[in-house]
Amino acid sequence: MHDIAQAATNFIDLNTANIIYLFLVGFVGGLVSGFIGSGGAFVLTPGMMSLGVPGLVAVASNMCHKFPKALVGALKRAKYGQVDVKLGIVLGISAEAGVLYGAHVQENIKKAFGDAGSNLYVSVAFVVVLAVVGIFVLRDAWKTYKSGTQHEEEKITKLARWVQSIHIPGTMVYFKSLNARVSVLFTLPLGFATGMLAATIAVGGFVGVPSMIYVLGAPSLMASATELVIAFVMGLGGSLKYALHGLVDIRLAMIILGGSLFGIQLGAIGTTYVKPFMIKVVMGVIMVIVLFSRGLMVPVYLSQLGLIQTLSDSTVKMLKTTSFAIMIFALALGAFIVLKAMWQGRQAEKLAAQESLVHSKA
């Protein structure tokens, strides 16, 4: 109970500026989530911490906003026929196991190496995952764009074709987004990795969405929509776990939710106006920019652990500020791309409607 009493006294005082800031960051995070199925979380947690919220309370409150946001987003995108509920739940169950294991690893690292060690672990995970997956996704989007096939139907990868061809008796399940039966022996590790990443860097979707696309062969739009189901399952389980320890600051969670529900609806609507490869563009761009943001913090934690020469306070402050600014920029850029694509799509539709009206009158 000691940590509960401590946490209760660590709920920050809220003022108007904090509330507006959290609402706006929530909105942008929700917009990006509604579009690519994830994101926003990695800005919200440090965003809350920059207001003085203790790390664990920030993560817990973020989780408590994540599952209702994901629920609303999933329901909206289900209306457009983009959600594979069965795949989401199947992946969600192993993701939940991944979250619990990932949280356990985090706790052990924190006990052994303290806050600096824990932060270094998180940052290294960020850098490795974002570099590998982000560059891969962006390269794929670039190849599609250069080949001029962005208007054609997506082709599934050789890997996904192989995965769909494997038949293991007693483990096969049909998923509508894949239009194929796939063994759960493939979905189990993918879901588990998604959950582990969520527990580590708060964004499981950076593994979840690409794995659905490239390993299982789901179309980009359905992968990003189905990720919202996984996020709901993980968020609900994670929130309950943190709430049992009294770590959720319901005010922060609901204020962020206030903004993110506006954003997620808009992001979901946005997906109906864009070509599927735009999902990869937005996802890849955000991942690569955040890679730099997190990369800047690695020397800070190395210095705190005494693994490199101690950095001066002014250097540390500069690195932290730049890192945070780059992160905000990544999200803002993602949001801008989504809104621009939506705007262009709507304008094109209006123009086409006007032209057909003129034709029909003639």
Place this chain on the structure above:
Amino acid sequence: MASLDQKIKKKPFGASILFGVVSIGLYITLLANQDILNGNFAKGGLFAFLPIITAFIFSYVHGNFTGHFWTVLGVEASKKKREVK
């Protein structure tokens, strides 16, 4: 022109105002009673369900409000991808 009129959906002004008012009410209640709420919600154990249930209530009310909000503003899905059953 009758068929065109039928095709123009009525905007959900009533629903958005109703959900908007309830949503604002929820937020005012939340912020006006911060200390009591956080005091109870952070107790752990069975009290853990309080923030979860609160989140579901907010998501229902505010989720409906935000959905209707965009519809009233005319921001809707592409006609090519309208709702499928």
